[in-house]
Amino acid sequence: MPDDPQTDHVFARDAEWAALSRFALSRAPSTRLGVVSGRHRQGKTFLLNALAEQVGGFYFVATDDTETEGLRRFGEALALHASGGGQYHFDNWDQAVDRLYATVPEGIIVIDEFPYLAKASPVLPSLLQRALDPGGTARRSEARLLLCGSAMSVMGGLLAGNAPLRGRASLELVVNPMDYLTAARFWGCDHDPELAVLLHAVVGGTPAYRHELVYSDAPASRDEFDDWVVRTVLNPMVPLFREARYLLAEEADIRDPALYHAVLGAIATGHNTRGGVASHLGRPSTHISHPLTVLEDSRLIIREQDAFASGKSVYRIAEPLITFYESVMRRTWSFLERGLAEQAWAVSGSGFRSQVVGPHFEELCREFTIRNSLELFGELPAQVASGIVPNPATRKQIQVDVAALAPGEPGRPSRLLALGEAKWGKTMGLRHLERLRTARDLLAVRKYDTEGTRLICYSGAGFDADLRAAAAGDDRIVLVDLPRLYGRTA
Incomplete structure (x- = not known):
């Protein structure tokens, strides 16, 4: 195992890479479990893949399968890692966990998108707890286990309260979007602060939105911003077009997307108190308590305390692209799907400035004050x-x-x-x-x-x-x- 794993291909993730490296190279017997979370497209998979390649180990990406299918895919991947082919056949995850630690004696074990496995097999966290505890199968291996996932409510619950794995993790890493200063450098617009604010109000600090989802298309100046929005974010043929919907759909606890979009839409348009959301939706405040809690647990919204009143708080959408979708795109969706992006953007300009850029600028000012x-x-x-x-x-x-x-x-x-x-x-x-x-x-x-x-x-x-x-x-x-x-x- 190398003494100093490093990667030169990750932009501004030095702190995250350093934390993963310390975990991977630790010789402490108690360092056996790490939890890595963060929304899709923040670079988690890239980091963990690079780590597994450099320090050696086993990397597995789960998908939304049944328990039987998940065990089959896991057995194939583990056999490929062990001998380059074939398949291990497992009747249950108890057998799979035992074989995992017998097959990977050192290095890193990465299970990416772990929430999919836990959803199909709720007993899996308890089995991992038993393996990690004194006398468990994990004690016969020097490998470190990293569980990774994008469903924030699930990942946040792995180590909380009475969860089986509580108290067993030596690393709890959240890969957050880049801050507004780093995002400006990443998009190449730090020379143009006005453009930097406008871009951050739409796409925030998510790295993948810069290249994969818009074909590396970026506006070079403020004068190009409107055309860029029309040809990328509002274009049904560009992957970023539906990304905001996918961010909501990936959370396992959200079962009524229409209701949750309505709640997010209320917050995006300034109805950002509990009573304000309820009034905007025409429902009693008790009826929207659960959606607000789920959205907060999923880290799609943040509740912020009023600076001068301990009993008052407001809600803010955590992902700028969702605010843009709720304030601009959802209202003109039928036009956008017909390819009428220019017309839709022409009638959305005032709403974009007042409901998206204005509040976003205020948030950047608060961040500036802290920094x-x-x-x-x-x-x-x-x-x-x-x-x-x-x-x-x-x-x-x-x-x-x-x-x-x-x-x-x-x-x-x-x-x-x-x-x-x-x-x-x-x-x-x-x-x-x-x-x-x-x-x-x-x-x-x-x-x-x-x-x-x-x-x-x-x-x-x-x-x-x-x-x-x-x-x-x-x-x-x-x-x-x-x-x-x-x-x-x-």
């Missing part, structure tokens, strides 16, 4: 989120897009590090700054410590001269434009 917190505040915040500040004088609410709060200290009021407002398509001026000042003053009345609070304006269209002058005279006013968002200015 640059030491530069901005000189410390790490405990929370960066959006929040609502009621204004009793006007009987209205102020929506704060970015709120950064310091870690709590016993006996002291909550310290507010920053309040921010994000505008994608508007030049920001003093009125936006005044909204933040009003929110800050209202929070001071509610006993927040606002003495050092910074007021941050984030804009995709820039700032007027008055706001720039105000920021130049007060270091507690911070302006973040697109170049700064992408690290192109100091």
Whole structure:
């Protein structure tokens, strides 16, 4: 086995590769099980294939089969690994697991798309637990077992609660989409921050969307973006066209796709509270609790706590392509299937800017704030989120897009590090700054410590001269434009 496995063909997955290498090369007797998860097309299979090739071992990809068919395919693959042909015949997974460890004495055992096997054979995790425990068959081998899968709800449950494999894993690796800065480099648009935001609002940071699903077609400038959307994302002959539907269909716990698409559609169009989703669908809130829980467990949506109200939260769709599908594509699906992409995109422009790019830009601004917190505040915040500040004088609410709060200290009021407002398509001026000042003053009345609070304006269209002058005279006013968002200015 090599001392330092490495691969030169994976873009920006150094941390994941290092974690897999440490696991594969560990000599600790307790290092026997690792769990790798992540949505389809994040590069998991590429990483694990490369690892198995470099350190030696057995690699098997499960499919959606019956238990009998799964055992047959597993027996064929194991026999091919052992002797180059033939087939092992197994009556059950107990026999298959015993033979697996007898056949693979060292290196790595990778079982990819493990949720398919567990679905057909629910006893399999318990059999693996028995094999891994003291006295089990895994103890007679030095091989490390890696279970991998894309069904996030299933993979997340493997090590949770009273699950058989809980407490037995030495590695729990989630291969996430690339962050917005890495995605911009990957798409070759880090020189054009406006294009980078627009692309990330559609395809996020999923590596496969750059090459496999769009024939390596990428817009070279902002002026090419609209044409690119029409010829790729909205084109029924391009694989990316139906990808958002497949992301939902691959989750085993989702049995009524129409209902789940309706819930996602409500969130995508701004009805992002539990009550808001229920009202939009015309159902009691108790009827949508289960779909929300399933979507959250599947990591298709994220629930975010309101920065200023412990009992309030909003839902956000985790995958940008799903937001784009629900906000743009599902509404014009019949036109798109007929090849009328240009017409569909022409009537979707305003919805794309307000329901897709605007909220996505706000999320990027929150991520920027977290990444640059030491530069901005000189410390790490405990929370960066959006929040609502009621204004009793006007009987209205102020929506704060970015709120950064310091870690709590016993006996002291909550310290507010920053309040921010994000505008994608508007030049920001003093009125936006005044909204933040009003929110800050209202929070001071509610006993927040606002003495050092910074007021941050984030804009995709820039700032007027008055706001720039105000920021130049007060270091507690911070302006973040697109170049700064992408690290192109100091």
